[in-house]
Amino acid sequence: MTVTFEELQAFLAEQFPQGARYGTLEGLGDGWAEMKLEVDEGHLRPGGTVSGPAMMGLADVALYAALLGKIGLVPLAVTSNLNINFLRKPVAHSPIRARANMLRIGRATGVGQVYVYSEGMEEPVAHATITYSIPANR
Amino acid sequence: MTVTFEELQAFLAEQFPQGARYGTLEGLGDGWAEMKLEVDEGHLRPGGTVSGPAMMGLADVALYAALLGKIGLVPLAVTSNLNINFLRKPVAHSPIRARANMLRIGRATGVGQVYVYSEGMEEPVAHATITYSIPANR
Amino acid sequence: MTVTFEELQAFLAEQFPQGARYGTLEGLGDGWAEMKLEVDEGHLRPGGTVSGPAMMGLADVALYAALLGKIGLVPLAVTSNLNINFLRKPVAHSPIRARANMLRIGRATGVGQVYVYSEGMEEPVAHATITYSIPANR
Amino acid sequence: MTVTFEELQAFLAEQFPQGARYGTLEGLGDGWAEMKLEVDEGHLRPGGTVSGPAMMGLADVALYAALLGKIGLVPLAVTSNLNINFLRKPVAHSPIRARANMLRIGRATGVGQVYVYSEGMEEPVAHATITYSIPANR
Numbered sequence: 001m002t003v004t005f006e007e008l009q010a011f012l013a014e015q016f017p018q019g020a021r022y023g024t025l026e027g028l029g030d031g032w033a034e035m036k037l038e039v040d041e042g043h044l045r046p047g048g049t050v051s052g053p054a055m056m057g058l059a060d061v062a063l064y065a066a067l068l069g070k071i072g073l074v075p076l077a078v079t080s081n082l083n084i085n086f087l088r089k090p091v092a093h094s095p096i097r098a099r100a101n102m103l104r105i106g107r108a109t110g111v112g113q114v115y116v117y118s119e120g121m122e123e124p125v126a127h128a129t130i131t132y133s134i135p136a137n138r
Numbered sequence: 139m140t141v142t143f144e145e146l147q148a149f150l151a152e153q154f155p156q157g158a159r160y161g162t163l164e165g166l167g168d169g170w171a172e173m174k175l176e177v178d179e180g181h182l183r184p185g186g187t188v189s190g191p192a193m194m195g196l197a198d199v200a201l202y203a204a205l206l207g208k209i210g211l212v213p214l215a216v217t218s219n220l221n222i223n224f225l226r227k228p229v230a231h232s233p234i235r236a237r238a239n240m241l242r243i244g245r246a247t248g249v250g251q252v253y254v255y256s257e258g259m260e261e262p263v264a265h266a267t268i269t270y271s272i273p274a275n276r
Numbered sequence: 277m278t279v280t281f282e283e284l285q286a287f288l289a290e291q292f293p294q295g296a297r298y299g300t301l302e303g304l305g306d307g308w309a310e311m312k313l314e315v316d317e318g319h320l321r322p323g324g325t326v327s328g329p330a331m332m333g334l335a336d337v338a339l340y341a342a343l344l345g346k347i348g349l350v351p352l353a354v355t356s357n358l359n360i361n362f363l364r365k366p367v368a369h370s371p372i373r374a375r376a377n378m379l380r381i382g383r384a385t386g387v388g389q390v391y392v393y394s395e396g397m398e399e400p401v402a403h404a405t406i407t408y409s410i411p412a413n414r
Numbered sequence: 415m416t417v418t419f420e421e422l423q424a425f426l427a428e429q430f431p432q433g434a435r436y437g438t439l440e441g442l443g444d445g446w447a448e449m450k451l452e453v454d455e456g457h458l459r460p461g462g463t464v465s466g467p468a469m470m471g472l473a474d475v476a477l478y479a480a481l482l483g484k485i486g487l488v489p490l491a492v493t494s495n496l497n498i499n500f501l502r503k504p505v506a507h508s509p510i511r512a513r514a515n516m517l518r519i520g521r522a523t524g525v526g527q528v529y530v531y532s533e534g535m536e537e538p539v540a541h542a543t544i545t546y547s548i549p550a551n552r
Contacts, residue, residue, distance in 0.1 A: 052217045053195035060190055079190045080523070081495050081545060083221040083359045085387050085405060087380040103403055104363040107550070108522040109494070111361050113389075113403065127379055127389065129361060129405055131495060131545075136521070218385070219357050219407060221497040223525050223543060225518040241541055242501040245412070246384040247356070249499050251527075251541065265517055265527065267499060267543055269357060269407075274383070328493045329471035336466055355466045359497040 002072045003028075008065060011073045022061045023098070031112075032101040033065035039095060050090045050118070050125075059084065059114040059128040062098035067110045067132050070102060076135040080109070084128040090118035096125070109133055140210045141166075146203060149211045154199070161196045161236070163203060169250075170239040171203035177233060188228045188256070188263075197222065197252040197266040200236035205248045205270050208240060214273040218247070222266040228256035234263070247271055278348045279304075284341060287349045292337070299334045299374070301341055307388075308377040309341035315371060326366040326394070326401075335360065335390040335404040338374035343386045343408050346378060352411040356385070360404040366394035372401070385409055416486045417442075422479060425487045430475070437472045437512070439479060445526075446515040447479035453509060464504040464532070464539075473498065473528040473542040476512035481524045481546050484516060490549040494523070498542040504532035510539070523547055 003011075005028045016022045027034035037058045039050050060079055067077060090096060097119065102112040109131055116126035141149075143166045154160045165172035175196045177188050198217055205215060228234060235257065240250040247269055254264040279287075281304045292298045303310035313334045315326050336355055343353060366372060373395065378388040385407055392402035417425075419442045430436045441448035451472045453464050474493055481491060504510060511533065516526040523545055530540035 051195075052198055052220070053191050056194050056220070057189075057191035078227075079224055081221070081223050082190070082194070083219070083405060083497060085219050085379070085407065086217055087387060089216075103361070103400065109547070111363060111403075124379065127387075127405065129359060129403065131361065133523070221359060221543060223517070223545065225525060241499070241538065247409070249501060249541075262517065265525075265543065267497060267541065269499065271385070327471075328474055328496070329467050332470050332496070333465075333467035354503075355500055357497070357499050358466070358470070359495070361495050362493055365492075 003069050007073065008068060011068070012061070012065065015075065016061070023058045025065055026097070028065065028069050031066060031070055032099070033062055033069055034100070035062040035065060035098050037096050039093065049092060050096055052086060055086070055096060055116050055126050056082065056084055056128070058096060058098045059100070059116055059126065060130060062100035063112045063114050063130045064132065066100040066102050066112055067105065070105055071110070071134065074135065077132045079130060080133040081131040082128060084126055086126050088121065088123060088125045090125045091120045094119040108136070141207050145211065146206060149206070150199070150203065153213065160199045164235070166203065166207050169204060169208055170237070171200055171207055172235065172237050173200040173203060174233055174235050177231065187230055188234055190224060193224070193234060193254050193264050194220065194222055194266070196234060196236045197238070197254055197264065198268060200238035201250045201252050201268045202270065204238040204240050204250055205243065208243055209248070209272065212273065215248070215270045217268060218271040219269040220266060222264055224264050226259065226261060226263045228263045229258040232257040246274070279345050283349065284344060287344070288337070288341065291351065298337045302373070304341065304345050307342060307346055308375070309338055309345055310376070311338040311341060311374050313372050315369065325368060326372055328362060331362070331372060331392050331402050332358065332360055332404070334372060334374045335376070335392055335402065336406060338376035339388045339390050339406045340408065342376040342378050342388055343381065346381055347386070347410065350411065353386070353408045355406060356409040357407040358404060360402055362402050364397065364399060364401045366401045367396045370395040384412070417483050421487065422482060425482070426475070426479065429489065436475045440511070442479065442483050445480060445484055446513070447476055447483055448514070449476040449479060449512050451510050453507065463506055464510055466500060469500070469510060469530050469540050470496065470498055470542070472510060472512045473514070473530055473540065474544060476514035477526045477528050477544045478546065480514040480516050480526055481519065484519055485524070485548065488549065491524070491546045493544060494547040495545040496542060498540055500540050502535065502537060502539045504539045505534040508533040522550070
């Protein structure tokens with residue numbers, strides 16, 4: 001692996017100065033990453049449910065972490081396609097976790113998938129497939 | 139049309155008390171809606187670009203508005219699938235707009251598409267296709 | 277499980293009289309199914325590669341099999357959304373296999389994912405996420 | 415426009431020797447193309463409905479035509495992502511038409527959307543968003 005947990009953590013903190021809003025890195029391995037989001041009022045929908053955009057944002061940054069763990073700290077990698085299925089209603093006011101793993105890393109793009117979990121439930125609350133565009137001169 | 143612009147505006151303000159973070163309703167017609175988001179620091183990525191989650195969130199709520207304009211103020215309609223392609227980099231610090239229109243409204247689901255625009259650019263910056271699940275007893 | 281391997285095999289043969297074009301059932305379990313397609317000239321692209329539509333068709337029917345194995349032989353379940361990422365070029369003239377598993381089965385819809393493999397390669401050649409619409413009065 | 419209707423028609427006939435199975439070119443313009451498929455027994459599902467794979471295949475090749483009309487006859491452009499929503503049941507035994515238009519053509523990828531129509535119905539039966547990967551040295 002090109003990048004250590006500490007290096008990636010520092011890089012994400014720098015890229016997302018609003019920090020906690022996008023979640024924190026919890027695990028990093030060969031082609032995978034895990035992130036956690038402590039939900040606050042800004043992430044909620046009526047009834048205390050975590051909002052769709054909060055889950056999408058966490059899934060997006062978790063796969064970004066998994067990709068950067070493999071290709072190095074490329075700041076210009078950007079999401080080009082995201083497809084998400086919302087499967088179950090998350091537990092109200094509970095943190096959410098995203099487990100992301102790459103399916104393919106090519107010359108110009110990286111594709112991976114993400115499972116989103118709600119603390120207190122076994123089954124995933126969402127599943128996403130995401131493509132990142134990787135800049136040519138990295 | 140079942141719902142007026144003012145009724146929908148009031149409903150969205152009630153559903154999303156954090157208000158401006160999700161955008162404001164700008165237009166409503168038969169099966170379509172338009173929303174605008176004044177970007178603030180929380181919506182930005184390095185370089186001043188509007189973040190992916192901000193665009194996804196605006197697209198999602200714009201199609202929700204278009205759907206509710208047709209079926210009435212059903213609070214329990216939830217997003218079941220969202221697919222988004224990011225097409226171009228938005229103008230830094232510029233507001234974004236979403237124009238959503240329904241492609242089909244069935245018994246249990248509604249499907250539509252959304253174009254996201256960045257003020258100051260003619261071509262769309264993103265395009266999304268979204269499915270809403272409609273509760274059985276509405 | 278509601279349905280046996282033999283019952284599902286017979287049902288698919290009846291539903292798809294053109295048979296082999298859509299593949300044959302190879303395995304069935306609790307929420308999963310595996311299908312195989314012997315590629316013929318009609319499934320090929322220039323260079324002997326298996327065509328995208330052949331992979332999409334196999335993925336689609338494999339998840340249909342996984343769903344029916346759980347809910348019973350419901351002929352009116354139809355695909356409502358399919359998202360597929362093509363990851364690698366399949367081996368020329370080699371059979372392809374689809375391993376499908378359900379992520380969620382609800383009242384009105386079932387969502388699952390499918391990995392498509394090309395015989396002779398370890399990594400998947402495609403990954404799909406598919407939603408089936410389940411008729412109300414089954 | 416780089417390519418004429420006749421040049422593209424000849425190119426598609428050469429690329430897809432099984433010809434009619436994938437449809438015929440009906441129109442070509444700046445960033446758009448229209449194709450038609452005369453459905454035969456191999457494209458049908460029980461009840462005489464056009465199958466999902468037949469609609470996906472037609473959508474795929476229609477956007478391929480729209481892309482090639484802009485970038486020239488590049489044989490190595492391949493589909494990398496396809497997302498399709500099935501909206502309505504097509505008319506039994508009726509031809510289907512696909513109207514494809516590009517949303518963006520970049521250095522390495524092209525993104526577009528396709529509406530699929532069934533002859534005899536006004537509303538679309540399916541809507542797809544497709545990404546093509548464009549080879550580096552064209």
